[in-house]
Amino acid sequence: MSTATIIDGKAFAESLRTRVGHVAADFTAKAGRKAGLAVVLVGEDPASQVYVRNKGKQTLACGMESFEHKLPADTAEADLLAVVAQLNADPAVDGILVQLPLPAHMDEAKVIATINPDKDVDGFHVVNVGRLATGLPGFVPCTPLGCVMLLKDKLGSLSGLNAVVIGRSNIVGKPMAQLLIAESCTVTVAHSRTKDLPEVVRHADIVVAAVGRPEMVKGDWLKPGATVIDVGINRVPGVEEGKTKLVGDVDFGSASEVAGAITPVPGGVGPMTIAVLLRNTIVAAHRNMGLALDEGVL
Numbered sequence: 085m086s087t088a089t090i091i092d093g094k095a096f097a098e099s100l101r102t103r104v105g106h107v108a109a110d111f112t113a114k115a116g117r118k119a120g121l122a123v124v125l126v127g128e129d130p131a132s133q134v135y136v137r138n139k140g141k142q143t144l145a146c147g148m149e150s151f152e153h154k155l156p157a158d159t160a161e162a163d164l165l166a167v168v169a170q171l172n173a174d175p176a177v178d179g180i181l182v183q184l185p186l187p188a189h190m191d192e193a194k195v196i197a198t199i200n201p202d203k204d205v206d207g208f209h210v211v212n213v214g215r216l217a218t219g220l221p222g223f224v225p226c227t228p229l230g231c232v233m234l235l236k237d238k239l240g241s242l243s244g245l246n247a248v249v250i251g252r253s254n255i256v257g258k259p260m261a262q263l264l265i266a267e268s269c270t271v272t273v274a275h276s277r278t279k280d281l282p283e284v285v286r287h288a289d290i291v292v293a294a295v296g297r298p299e300m301v302k303g304d305w306l307k308p309g310a311t312v313i314d315v316g317i318n319r320v321p322g323v324e325e326g327k328t329k330l331v332g333d334v335d336f337g338s339a340s341e342v343a344g345a346i347t348p349v350p351g352g353v354g355p356m357t358i359a360v361l362l363r364n365t366i367v368a369a370h371r372n373m374g375l376a377l378d379e380g381v382l
């Protein structure tokens with residue numbers, strides 16, 4: 085029997101995109117041009133192509149301009165850096181996203197370091213990482229920011245809650261921990277070397293699973309009533325021969341019998357990631373044009 089409330093990330097993302105759309109219309113009226121997001125994709129990875137197409141469609145639907153740059157997989161690193169430099173200099177481009185992962189012959193850190201931090205709507209540049217760590221305004225990575233929005237919507241204040249983040253990546257785990265610290269949670273970051281992970285998770289009021297291991301977190305690890313945020317997007321063989329399905333890092337069946345609230349996969353964190361990207365882009369547009377914006381409306 086399932087007892088947990090399902091956290092509807094898809095619906096929350098839709099309402100966030102509506103708010104972004106209103107702010108974007110206001111920006112267009114004030115600036116005399118639309119806000120613009122540039123997405124750079126290197127290579128032909130089918131999943132990445134789907135994400136980039138969805139980002140482009142949703143950007144246009146919010147009343148912003150979308151610029152797509154698709155480069156072949158064998159593009160020289162210097163040529164990618166030149167594209168980024170051109171986007172840095174382009175006044176029509178407010179936000180730049182270089183889709184990761186990049187092909188193996190490229191140095192991701194070097195590419196990210198080339199993006200103007202004030203157009204870095206992914207929040208991956210070390211300047212934005214440092215701003216987040218020290219509490220300065222900057223750009224926060226989309227996936228963890230989306231997770232915190234869902235948590236605050238569900239729980240109100242997070243102050244004093246025990247949060248366990250499983251995963252220590254630069255893209256999710258580490259910025260997630262920073263955001264939860266800023267919300268006055270007591271934060272534990274667990275990872276592949278953590279001893280007795282179920283015992284660590286048992287103390288958590290909030291569990292954020294971002295490890296990339298299908299259905300790893302089981303219901304009997306959870307404190308009853310815990311809020312579970314599943315960041316995993318794992319494509320696994322489906323019930324039907326030859327078909328695949330998406331599952332998270334949490335075993336939804338057992339976890340939803342113990343948790344108080346839980347995000348599903350798909351329809352949870354994933355849609356929030358793109359909606360927050362659009363949010364960050366309209367924020368970047370205002371900041372870079374010197375226009376005031378009450379970010380609380382987003």
Ligand SMILES: Nc1nc(=O)c2c([nH]1)NC[C@@H]1CN(c3ccc(C(=O)N[C@@H](CCC(=O)O)C(=O)O)cc3)C=[N+]21
Binds near residue numbers: 184350353354355
């Ligand atoms: N520079 C950069 N920034 C990113 O933000 C970035 C990236 N690179 N590389 C790839 C990952 C992945 N990512 C997702 C976005 C939306 C869904 C999403 O909407 N998922 C749907 C399901 C989609 C499906 O059916 O495949 C859902 O969970 O409901 C998933 C994954 C952003 N990424």
